[in-house]
Amino acid sequence: xxxxxxxxxxxxxxxxxxxxxxxxxxxxxxxxxxxxxxxxxxxxxxxxxxxxxxxxxxxxxxx
Amino acid sequence: xxxxxxxxxxxxxxxxxxxxxxxxxxxxxxxxxxxxxxxxxxxxxxxxxxxxxxxxxxxxxxxxxxxxxxxxxxxxxxxxxxxxxxxxxxxxxxxxxxxxxxxxxxxxxxxxxxxxxxxxxxxxxxxxxxxxxxxxxxxxxxxxxxxxxxxxxxxxxxxxxxxxxxxxxxxxxxxxxxxxxxxxxxxxxxxxxxxxxxxxxxxxxxxxxxxxxxxxxxxxxxxxxxxxxxxxxxxxxxxxxxxxxxxxxxxxxxx
Numbered sequence: 001x002x003x004x005x006x007x008x009x010x011x012x013x014x015x016x017x018x019x020x021x022x023x024x025x026x027x028x029x030x031x032x033x034x035x036x037x038x039x040x041x042x043x044x045x046x047x048x049x050x051x052x053x054x055x056x057x058x059x060x061x062x063x
Numbered sequence: 064x065x066x067x068x069x070x071x072x073x074x075x076x077x078x079x080x081x082x083x084x085x086x087x088x089x090x091x092x093x094x095x096x097x098x099x100x101x102x103x104x105x106x107x108x109x110x111x112x113x114x115x116x117x118x119x120x121x122x123x124x125x126x127x128x129x130x131x132x133x134x135x136x137x138x139x140x141x142x143x144x145x146x147x148x149x150x151x152x153x154x155x156x157x158x159x160x161x162x163x164x165x166x167x168x169x170x171x172x173x174x175x176x177x178x179x180x181x182x183x184x185x186x187x188x189x190x191x192x193x194x195x196x197x198x199x200x201x202x203x204x205x206x207x208x209x210x211x212x213x214x215x216x217x218x219x220x221x222x223x224x225x226x227x228x229x230x231x232x233x234x235x236x237x238x239x240x241x242x243x244x245x246x247x248x249x250x251x252x253x254x255x256x257x258x259x260x261x262x263x264x265x266x267x268x269x270x271x272x273x274x275x276x277x278x279x280x281x282x283x284x285x286x287x288x289x290x291x292x293x294x295x296x297x298x299x300x301x302x303x304x305x306x307x308x309x310x311x312x313x314x315x316x317x318x
Contacts, residue, residue: 008100008203015093019086026082049093053142056086057149 070180091196152243174312226275272296
């Protein structure tokens with residue numbers, strides 16, 4: 001596993017990061033969210049793809 | 064027509080404000096490129112994550128390009144459909160609860176144009192997501208697994224997009240009556256039920272829209288498409304828009 005091909009994996013990681021950043025921006029701007037904000041921060045930062053999907057579909061009140 | 068265009072622009076702006084126009088396509092691209100990557104790195108993943116027997120690792124064969132591409136589209140049938148239904152569930156239900164629906168209906172707008180504009184905005188998000196997602200998946204698959212027929216990929220992704228559009232239209236239809244989450248749940252259950260019936264009785268139910276994913280995989284493998292499920296899906300979508308418009312029209316205040 002030492003020879004990770006970053007050219008292949010890189011775009012995937014960049015997209016995951018992009019999703020988390022969009023989620024955090026949206027969370028910062030949202031007036032109301034379901035549940036505590038810190039929980040959604042944890043979801044977005046550590047929850048990978050499913051955490052971000054959960055925030056965007058369930059966390060936002062104004063879809 | 065001009066009113067419809069204005070309403071469509073309003074819906075698209077709403078999709079941008081709720082970040083739906085960005086996050087849904089990004090999720091689809093991630094799902095799409097993950098599949099070929101996981102298939103390619105499967106021996107490494109198995110070796111790193113468990114004590115898999117060496118014989119299993121030795122015997123692992125890299126799946127063919129068409130297979131991996133069909134698997135990537137299969138991701139859209141599960142997680143992708145869930146995401147689309149959840150993203151669409153509040154578009155009519157939310158306006159009814161916030162009172163925007165009455166406000167809209169007080170204007171000289173036909174219910175059909177309101178529903179059609181919402182549907183068209185969801186279609187835009189869907190096409191963007193499936194288009195970018197399959198492009199990413201096809202790029203990685205061609206890079207890692209080998210040659211793919213680009214016209215087959217385009218046809219297969221369009222067939223899959225039509226199946227997803229059925230689920231989105233059903234969600235929109237139910238959200239004219241029910242609260243958002245209930246509408247999404249009902250639409251997903253109906254889609255899952257259709258898929259189940261179709262897989263149990265493939266010979267009798269080849270015309271169901273649920274046959275579209277199978278058709279899409281067949282096209283990828285070099286087969287030909289059938290018209291039955293496509294026509295049936297289009298009829299279902301038209302019925303959904305009509306039904307949702309009729310129900311939305313009832314919110315018109317009596318003059």
